[in-house]
Amino acid sequence: MATKEVITKVWIEEGCIVCDACETAAPEVFEVLEETCVIRPDALSAEFTKPRSEGIVDAAEECPTDVIKFETVTVEASDADAPVEPVVSAEESPAEQPVAKPAPVVSKTTEPSAPKAATAKASPVVSSGAGDPDPAIAALLRAAKSRGGSAGILANEAAVPGEAGALRGKAAADLPPDARQAKVQEAARKARKDPDAARRSLISSAALGIGWSAFGLGTGVAVGPAFARFMMPNVLEEPDPRVRVGPLRRYAEMEPGAVIEDFKPQGVWMIRTRNRIAALSIICTHLGCIPNWLPNDRKFKCPCHGSGYRQSGINFEGPTPRPLERFRLVVEDGVVIVDKSKRYQFELGQWDQPGSYLEA
Amino acid sequence: MPGVLAEGSGFDTIKHWVNVLCQPHWFMIIAVVLLIVFLVGYRKVTKPVIAGPLAAFATLAFLASCFDPNFILIVKKADNVPIVMMIVSMTFFIWLSFRQAAINDERMENGQPLLEAGADDKVLVWPDLVYIELIALVLFTAFLIVWAILLRAPLEQPADPNVAPNPAKAPWYFLGLQEMLVYFDPWLAGVVFPGLIVVGLIAIPYMDKNPRGNGYYTFKERPFAISTFMFGFVILWSVLIVFGTFLRGPNWNFFGPYEFWDHNQPAALLNREPRDLFWIEMLNRPIPGNYLLRELPGILLLGGYFILGPAVLYVLFFRKLCRQVGMLRYGMMAFLLLTMLLMPIKMVLRWSLNLHYVVAITEWFLNV
Numbered sequence: 069m070a071t072k073e074v075i076t077k078v079w080i081e082e083g084c085i086v087c088d089a090c091e092t093a094a095p096e097v098f099e100v101l102e103e104t105c106v107i108r109p110d111a112l113s114a115e116f117t118k119p120r121s122e123g124i125v126d127a128a129e130e131c132p133t134d135v136i137k138f139e140t141v142t143v144e145a146s147d148a149d150a151p152v153e154p155v156v157s158a159e160e161s162p163a164e165q166p167v168a169k170p171a172p173v174v175s176k177t178t179e180p181s182a183p184k185a186a187t188a189k190a191s192p193v194v195s196s197g198a199g200d201p202d203p204a205i206a207a208l209l210r211a212a213k214s215r216g217g218s219a220g221i222l223a224n225e226a227a228v229p230g231e232a233g234a235l236r237g238k239a240a241a242d243l244p245p246d247a248r249q250a251k252v253q254e255a256a257r258k259a260r261k262d263p264d265a266a267r268r269s270l271i272s273s274a275a276l277g278i279g280w281s282a283f284g285l286g287t288g289v290a291v292g293p294a295f296a297r298f299m300m301p302n303v304l305e306e307p308d309p310r311v312r313v314g315p316l317r318r319y320a321e322m323e324p325g326a327v328i329e330d331f332k333p334q335g336v337w338m339i340r341t342r343n344r345i346a347a348l349s350i351i352c353t354h355l356g357c358i359p360n361w362l363p364n365d366r367k368f369k370c371p372c373h374g375s376g377y378r379q380s381g382i383n384f385e386g387p388t389p390r391p392l393e394r395f396r397l398v399v400e401d402g403v404v405i406v407d408k409s410k411r412y413q414f415e416l417g418q419w420d421q422p423g424s425y426l427e428a
Numbered sequence: 429m430p431g432v433l434a435e436g437s438g439f440d441t442i443k444h445w446v447n448v449l450c451q452p453h454w455f456m457i458i459a460v461v462l463l464i465v466f467l468v469g470y471r472k473v474t475k476p477v478i479a480g481p482l483a484a485f486a487t488l489a490f491l492a493s494c495f496d497p498n499f500i501l502i503v504k505k506a507d508n509v510p511i512v513m514m515i516v517s518m519t520f521f522i523w524l525s526f527r528q529a530a531i532n533d534e535r536m537e538n539g540q541p542l543l544e545a546g547a548d549d550k551v552l553v554w555p556d557l558v559y560i561e562l563i564a565l566v567l568f569t570a571f572l573i574v575w576a577i578l579l580r581a582p583l584e585q586p587a588d589p590n591v592a593p594n595p596a597k598a599p600w601y602f603l604g605l606q607e608m609l610v611y612f613d614p615w616l617a618g619v620v621f622p623g624l625i626v627v628g629l630i631a632i633p634y635m636d637k638n639p640r641g642n643g644y645y646t647f648k649e650r651p652f653a654i655s656t657f658m659f660g661f662v663i664l665w666s667v668l669i670v671f672g673t674f675l676r677g678p679n680w681n682f683f684g685p686y687e688f689w690d691h692n693q694p695a696a697l698l699n700r701e702p703r704d705l706f707w708i709e710m711l712n713r714p715i716p717g718n719y720l721l722r723e724l725p726g727i728l729l730l731g732g733y734f735i736l737g738p739a740v741l742y743v744l745f746f747r748k749l750c751r752q753v754g755m756l757r758y759g760m761m762a763f764l765l766l767t768m769l770l771m772p773i774k775m776v777l778r779w780s781l782n783l784h785y786v787v788a789i790t791e792w793f794l795n796v
Contacts, residue, residue: 333590350590355614358592362679364692371594373610374680376697385697386680387610389788389795415790 071142075121076114076208078138080105080249089130094123098136105135106250114208143204309409311336316402319345320428325379327361336395336406337361337368341380344425347395347406348381354388368392382414390415396423443496447684450675453779456772459667460659466526467655470647471534474527483519496686502674506579511600511673518666522658528645536648544644594678594691603672604665610680611774613785613795621767628764635757652749656765664771699784702726719789726787730796733770738762 078097084105090098097111097120110116117124121140128136311334322328322340329337337348348368352359357372367384368377375386382391396410404426412424419425449458466473473479490512493499502508532542551557584593598606608617640649647654677683678691706725707715716722741762742750750758777783785795 335590355609355618357596358590360592360594360679362692365694369679371592371679372596373606374697383699385699387612387784389613389785389793390790 071144073121073140073142074118074208075124075138076117076141078107078111078117078124078136080107081135081137083133083135085133087132089132090127090136093127093130094120096120097124098127101250101253103253104249106253109250115205118208141208143208309407310398311406311408313338313347313404313406316399316404316426319404319426322428325366327363327379329361331406332358334406335408338406339379339381340428343428345397345404345428346381346419346425347397349393349395349408349411351393352388353383353390353392354386394419394424397426398423399426443684443686447686450682450684452671452675452682453776455671455675456663456667456775459663463658463662467647467651467658470526471530474523474530479523479527493685498688499685502685502689506582507597507600508673509579511669514600514666515670522662525645526647529647532644532646533648536646542644549643595676595680597672597676600669600673604668607668607672607676608771611771611778613793615793616796621771624764624767628768631760631764635753635761637753637757656768660768664768697782700782701784701788702729702786703788705781705783719791723787723789726785726796730786734763734766737766741765 080098086100086102086104088100090105091100097108097117098105099108111120124136124138128134128138311331313331313334313336319338319340322338322345324340324342326340327337328339331338332350335350337350339346339348350358352370352372352375354370354373354375357370359368359370359375359377361367362369366379368379368381370376370386370388373387375383375388377383377388377392380391381394383389391414394412394414396407396412398405398407410423412418412421449455494503503512528543532544535542597603605617605622608621611617612621636653638650638653640646641653671682674685675682677687677689678693679695681693681695683689683693702725703715703722707713707722720727738759742758746758746762749761753761774783774786777786787794787796789795
């Protein structure tokens with residue numbers, strides 16, 4: 069006679085790696101939480117678990133760490149759909165209830181198969197008056213109870229989910245092992261939100277932060293100067309800030325309003341205003357581009373953002389906030405020398421200081 | 429002039445008017461008006477019956493313009509070709525998203541499911557994503573190779589610290605910043621504003637908790653958020669890139685698309701300071717020596733803008749929003765919005781009044 073394995077109980081051992089494989093295979097049975105996987109409360113009922121045997125077996129095979137365990141009971145498969153349709157009330161299908169229905173072969177129980185009426189009385193969970201359960205199921209129930217399990221079976225088909233759901237309301241101690249685990253996790257999750265725990269974690273992370281900051285600071289103090297010295301070039305090559313721009317004679321002959329661009333590569337425009345000779349920096353005071361002298365417009369015009377300066381270096385158009393800077397002028401032996409290390413700024417009133425110009 | 433299209437005087441008139449309309453203030457006004465028209469009439473404008481002929485007309489106008497020697501000179505520069513592509517692709521994707529938003533909004537009104545209703549929220553990396561990536565990789569590599577062969581890299585002579593190219597242009601993605609630098613001080617346009625743009629974009633999810641529009645296209649449900657973004661992205665970023673690429677010529681002067689880039693073109697832009705306008709022209713008095721007193725009108729203007737601005741906006745537009753998101757979020761939003769609007773305001777002031785700075789305390793290097 070053909071037999072078939074059905075699962076009456078499923079549980080999860082230590083070592084779940086939260087891989088979601090079981091939930092993918094049998095979502096109605098397994099639920100993967102943050103830290104482990106639990107059996108859904110509904111699935112603690114053998115009534116619920118049995119028809120899902122295939123899915124549970126699949127999930128157990130899929131499980132990479134093999135922590136899904138289950139107990140099976142062998143039933144005769146002659147009544148092929150009996151396990152799939154676990155609760156068939158006698159009233160609904162009297163024709164299908166064979167008089168000589170073969171007793172299920174239950175692996176662990178020694179109790180002989182009982183008549184329907186006896187089964188109903190023997191299992192206290194089954195509500196009376198709701199019709200007699202299938203003898204196979206009655207046997208399963210007995211088997212489960214004989215092992216100390218608390219799986220309940222209801223004959224009333226419609227009430228099964230509700231009854232299984234009612235397990236949720238029970239105290240943790242009354243629940244079967246897996247549901248208890250879920251309760252424990254629920255409690256742990258609540259504990260994490262507990263202010264004491266939050267304070268402890270704050271203190272520990274603050275201590276960690278202070279520790280690492282102190283370490284970083286200490287390392288910085290110890291290594292920083294050495295690193296700065298290492299990054300500093302051994303030889304600093306700076307061009308001579310003093311630029312020789314030719315004999316004074318040449319500048320004395322300049323027309324008022326003239327610009328000499330010969331020394332632009334050295335960073336200097338030589339200009340003559342009405343009665344002064346001055347050296348203008350060629351760096352735009354807006355953002356440091358190099359403007360061009362436009363003789364037709366008589367202005368220095370920056371190609372980057374359109375800043376414009378008059379021949380004297382005063383800004384008058386575009387975004388630049390202040391005039392071009394002037395350099396110090398020195399005459400040595402009739403030769404004019406521009407000292408680029410000393411700058412004069414108009415907005416600070418420095419263009420009238422001696423040294424910022426030569427009398428023409 | 430070469431080309432059939434360039435011969436008639438009718439085309440010269442059109443070119444002249446296009447040049448005039450490409451002056452920055454007109455260009456800006458037209459761009460803003462077009463954006464408003466687009467946002468208001470997005471359901472009609474995005475219909476293929478209307479958008480298609482518009483796209484065809486724009487393409488035709490672009491191709492006809494290519495017969496103009498000055499236009500083609502700028503457009504076919506290796507640096508500028510990607511900007512042409514950018515305009516095309518940007519327009520297309522804006523149209524696409526607003527088309528989907530228009531369809532969705534209409535469906536919502538009729539109680540029909542959204543376009544995205546049947547879509548899976550999970551897609552497999554392999555093969556769905558990796559296949560697309562592989563195809564994109566191959567196509568794009570081929571495209572880049574062809575591009576690199578056809579268009580020479582714009583290499584120039586070795587850099588000389590004493591010579592700046594004229595005009596000196598930033599990479600295209602920084603042209604918006606460069607344009608900003610024309611109107612503001614370096615520390616503002618180069619440091620504060622870019623920082624605020626980045627910080628503001630990061631802050632959007634914290635200020636805007638409205639979950640509508642997540643995962644589906646819509647305009648009707650988020651008109652303010654989308655309009656503000658479009659203004660910032662299209663007007664204050666993309667239009668400025670177009671300015672910098674096609675319209676800014678030698679000496680950083682503006683040139684129309686059909687104008688010759690004349691290095692000697694005179695352009696007098698005599699700056700005016702608010703202190704001159706206030707003390708001399710309005711009060712007819714000498715400018716005070718104390719710089720805080722001197723800049724008082726500008727400081728008051730700017731302070732009033734940032735202090736009264738949020739209150740005025742609240743009374744006019746944002747009562748409901750403020751109730752929904754709270755005072756702090758509203759304050760942040762109003763500050764960022766006002767800072768963003770400072771840019772077009774300053775541009776308009778510079779173009780219309782030649783206003784240099786609102787507050788110019790050069791002594792502290794504090795110019796706004």
